[in-house]
Amino acid sequence: MTVKIYVPRDAAALALGAEKVAKAIAQEIVARGLDAEIVRNGSRGMFWLEPLVEIEVTGKRIGYGPVKAMDVPALFDAGMLSGGGHPLCLGEVEDLPFLKEQTRLTFARCGITDPLSLGDYEAHGGLAGLRRAVSMTPVEIVKEVTDSGLRGRGGAGFPTGIKWKTVLDASGERKYIVCNADEGDSGTFADRMIMEGDPFVLIEGMAIAGLATGATKGFVYTRSEYPHAIAVMSEAIGIARQAGILGPSVLGSGRAFDIEVRTGAGAYVCGEETALLNSLEGKRGIVRAKPPLPAHKGLFDCPTVINNVISLASVPVIMERGAAFYRDFGMGRSRGTIPLQIAGNVRYGGLYETAFGLSLGDIVDRIGGGTRTGRPVKAVQVGGPLGAYFPRALFDTPFDYESFAAKDGLIGHAGIVVFDDTADMLKQARFAMEFCAVESCGKCTPCRIGSTRGVETVDKIARGIEPEKNRVLLGDLCNTMKFGSLCALGGFTPYPVMSAMTHFPEDFVPAPVVEAAE
Amino acid sequence: MTIHIAEGDIAARTRSIVADLRSLEGPLLPILHQVQQEFGYVPQQALPVIAEELNLSRAEVHGVMTFYHDYRDHPAGRHVLKLCRAEACQSMGGDALAERIKALLGIDFHQTTLDGSVTLEAVYCLGLCACAPSAMLDGEVYGRLDDQLATELVAEARR
Ligand SMILES: Cc1cc2nc3c(=O)[nH]c(=O)nc-3n(C[C@H](O)[C@H](O)[C@H](O)COP(=O)(O)O)c2cc1C
Ligand code: SF4
Ligand code: FES
Numbered sequence: 001m002t003v004k005i006y007v008p009r010d011a012a013a014l015a016l017g018a019e020k021v022a023k024a025i026a027q028e029i030v031a032r033g034l035d036a037e038i039v040r041n042g043s044r045g046m047f048w049l050e051p052l053v054e055i056e057v058t059g060k061r062i063g064y065g066p067v068k069a070m071d072v073p074a075l076f077d078a079g080m081l082s083g084g085g086h087p088l089c090l091g092e093v094e095d096l097p098f099l100k101e102q103t104r105l106t107f108a109r110c111g112i113t114d115p116l117s118l119g120d121y122e123a124h125g126g127l128a129g130l131r132r133a134v135s136m137t138p139v140e141i142v143k144e145v146t147d148s149g150l151r152g153r154g155g156a157g158f159p160t161g162i163k164w165k166t167v168l169d170a171s172g173e174r175k176y177i178v179c180n181a182d183e184g185d186s187g188t189f190a191d192r193m194i195m196e197g198d199p200f201v202l203i204e205g206m207a208i209a210g211l212a213t214g215a216t217k218g219f220v221y222t223r224s225e226y227p228h229a230i231a232v233m234s235e236a237i238g239i240a241r242q243a244g245i246l247g248p249s250v251l252g253s254g255r256a257f258d259i260e261v262r263t264g265a266g267a268y269v270c271g272e273e274t275a276l277l278n279s280l281e282g283k284r285g286i287v288r289a290k291p292p293l294p295a296h297k298g299l300f301d302c303p304t305v306i307n308n309v310i311s312l313a314s315v316p317v318i319m320e321r322g323a324a325f326y327r328d329f330g331m332g333r334s335r336g337t338i339p340l341q342i343a344g345n346v347r348y349g350g351l352y353e354t355a356f357g358l359s360l361g362d363i364v365d366r367i368g369g370g371t372r373t374g375r376p377v378k379a380v381q382v383g384g385p386l387g388a389y390f391p392r393a394l395f396d397t398p399f400d401y402e403s404f405a406a407k408d409g410l411i412g413h414a415g416i417v418v419f420d421d422t423a424d425m426l427k428q429a430r431f432a433m434e435f436c437a438v439e440s441c442g443k444c445t446p447c448r449i450g451s452t453r454g455v456e457t458v459d460k461i462a463r464g465i466e467p468e469k470n471r472v473l474l475g476d477l478c479n480t481m482k483f484g485s486l487c488a489l490g491g492f493t494p495y496p497v498m499s500a501m502t503h504f505p506e507d508f509v510p511a512p513v514v515e516a517a518e
Numbered sequence: 519m520t521i522h523i524a525e526g527d528i529a530a531r532t533r534s535i536v537a538d539l540r541s542l543e544g545p546l547l548p549i550l551h552q553v554q555q556e557f558g559y560v561p562q563q564a565l566p567v568i569a570e571e572l573n574l575s576r577a578e579v580h581g582v583m584t585f586y587h588d589y590r591d592h593p594a595g596r597h598v599l600k601l602c603r604a605e606a607c608q609s610m611g612g613d614a615l616a617e618r619i620k621a622l623l624g625i626d627f628h629q630t631t632l633d634g635s636v637t638l639e640a641v642y643c644l645g646l647c648a649c650a651p652s653a654m655l656d657g658e659v660y661g662r663l664d665d666q667l668a669t670e671l672v673a674e675a676r677r
Contacts (some may be wrong), residue, residue, distance in 0.1 A: 263551060
């Protein structure tokens, strides 16, 4: 029987040499005349083990990693194809603690299947949610999603069902589903992994959203920094169309829905939903004032659902297993599972899907294994460039929307970036202001001008120029940005800046001034 | 090597790109992407053509083109090296790595080496944050860069 060898095609695996490994394996198969085939799967999300090669032996997946191309001949000599022993052998992949302790609902197939095989997708539970949705009325679908407690995973945490209901109730000849796949936050890669590793689940989720709201057209707006995701997504859409999942009659329902992929052009602010809509329309990515809500007047002034990739990709499992199944995971008002993205200076970096509620310390120290450099953890930034820096003292904060908000933080898209004790928090605060200045859409003054003034003020503190006065000024400026900005780019930049100053005051005391001698 | 593109040629090729894409809903970004793909940058002479074909003002097209970081108004080097400057990469020594690469190339960000081989750009996150610091060379991704890998990458880019 043909042996299946899995070598990921996920961009992070490729960044660590997966392509060379796949080539080396292909060569060995030919040279040794073996009956084996290479499957390019997505990633399991254990990036310290990538490239992670898996062999399917009697229904089990045995892993080897991290594999370098030069390891390949030795792996074949050691009998890799029958799960043979070798220092890189990890045993059964599903048994690795990092995977075993997860609750993978949205990422159930990611890393397991061939992302472009519909057969694989269905064999692993795919399309069951859409099939059920086809047999339901829009009101019933919306109710299921509402009851699941799913909140938007893009950052704001707005209940997805309520958003869908607004669009369903809105009158309009034409409605749209827009998938926000802009994923610009540092430390986040869940959207990318889904698009590269299980694109059909996103397509299925969008089709369900279409049936639920009466929208007939969907756009996936993603970033130019993600060429691999764009390629896989586009190909998957073509396959889905051929199979009648997309097109004039979704799964023979008589209801139409189709999807198009669009590429951004390198502007962080285009992740903000209204800026994204402007960009899709071919305009500058400037934020629109709300109201009107996109649900009423969105893309081309039509009622529009705009949801993050993970929000949409979580819908199929909700439709398949029912609202109650999903809602039973989590804590408080944060229901279901959240794909944590553990990144930065961390030993076991990767994607960890679990119910809400783990403590930050548990995530960083136990699951992430502390820093990669082996030094003490100093700070953890959660929620991307607009998220707060948390010190160890806040490690008991449970991972949910409300608990983080209560500590002046946010979970955002659940990106977790770890820094060791060499980090200079004043420098990080400066970067936050600088990033805001570079990426500001320019519509409002606090953000456009405030961020530049912010950089100057941090610089003055660093140089010991009236530090006390400038720390107060920086606080004032943050306050103005927080309350005077139209969108969260200007409005949330104070989170990283103020948290750095509050939790790490020692970094904001200038070293004895050298310039005094000048 | 400098490629001279005749002005009439730019207009004609731009017109054919617009013809291919104008039926899209909101076609301007896809058109600008395609123009940049075709010429390596968005030539000034392409803007009035796009404006005329889409029935937009020239100022509007200019405004859109200049808003986005991706579109260039002059050709890049033969290779484009993008280095991630965002937080996860910073946490793994991204700043020191950037300094090293700048020194190896002898240029700063947004510049092109004198021999025209490499343009260096800053990017803010490539989604490779769990294997930081990372870079992209002509669309190929590289993770966990250290001094040695960076040197190899620069050597490859200069070829
Ligand atoms: C500056 C800025 C950038 C954002 N970037 C993203 C992004 O990359 N992806 C995303 O899904 N949401 C992003 N958001 C949030 C969106 O505006 C919006 O809340 C989200 O797309 C709604 O989808 P959801 O309800 O499924 O979360 C951003 C918001 C702001 C203010
Ligand atoms: S806060 Fe900044 S990005 Fe947001 S609308 Fe105002 S200027 Fe634009
Ligand atoms: S922060 Fe550098 S790849 Fe994400």
